[in-house]
Amino acid sequence: MLRPSGLPEELQTLERTLVMGILNVTPDSFSDGGKFATTQHAIAQGLHLKSTGADIIDVGGESTRPGASRVSVQEELDRVIPVVAGLSERGVTVSVDTMRACVAREATRAGAKIINDVSGGKSDPDMLTTMADLSIPFILMHWRGPSDAMESLATYQDVVGDVCVELGNQVTRAIESGIKHENIVLDPGLGFAKTVEQNWPLLQNLDALQNLGFPLLVGASRKKFLGELLADENGARGVDEREAATTAITTMLALRRVWAVRVHNTQDAFDAVTVVQRLQIL
DSSP, X not given: OOOOSSSOHHHHTOOSOEEEEEEEOSSOOTTTTTTTOSHHHHHHXXXXXXXXXXSEXXXXXXXXXXXXXXXXXXXXXXXXXXXXXXXXXXXXXXXXXXXXXXXXXXXXXXXXXXXXXXXXXOSOTTHHHHHHHHTSOEEEEOOOSOTXXXXXXOOOSSHHHXXXXXXXXXHHHHHHTTOOGGGEEEEOOTTSXXXXXXXXXXXXXXXXXXXXXSOBEEOOXXXXXXXXXXXXXXXXXXXXXXXXXXXXXXXXXXXXTOSEEXXXXXXXXXXXXXXXXXXXXX
């Protein structure tokens, strides 16, 4: 299993897929927006996620759901930094979900160990050089444009081939900017500039993504394509009723030895990857 460098030893030595718990410190994220918008509630939720199986807590202060508008730099900092500091002080390995270089730098000072940029360094021209300077793991997601435009950008000749080529181009830019190969993690960006149906070929062809030669993070948790798959006469399955489908995908990803899954329900994900690990050592 490929792993990024620079993580705590206890995470580097684990042979199973890691569980990254989602902690949205926002009022408008698609699944849990507003639930953990205060620092106190967010830290408590982060500790809960860790206690129920999260290896990493991914803190985000800006919603990236389709159609979302950006918040100011100061608002993002005010949301994220106290939570990062509070969790880091309690021994939690924290990732920060941000597209801004200044937020990445301040989060690292507050204790973050990973930066998760859904734009893969495309949104902020300073992000790649900042990450080269910080020299910590950088999750680089496939991205074609901002949230308020991405649904119009889901046109592909071959979604798997195109995503691999575009991710490869993003990696080239990252390495040319000084980011070390061993610090890069890739994310295919399920739901980002992808139609409901375009997500499935990416999951079916993980080998193509893994052949790029980097650890892989996949975030399928509670996303729209699962709700549409499970639709009935009343319409798409609700966000809070997509957990079993999410866990099924987590199990498949663990069997494929993906580095990490990004999920809302860390206990179910932890249980799934633990079962897979037990089967793989028999």
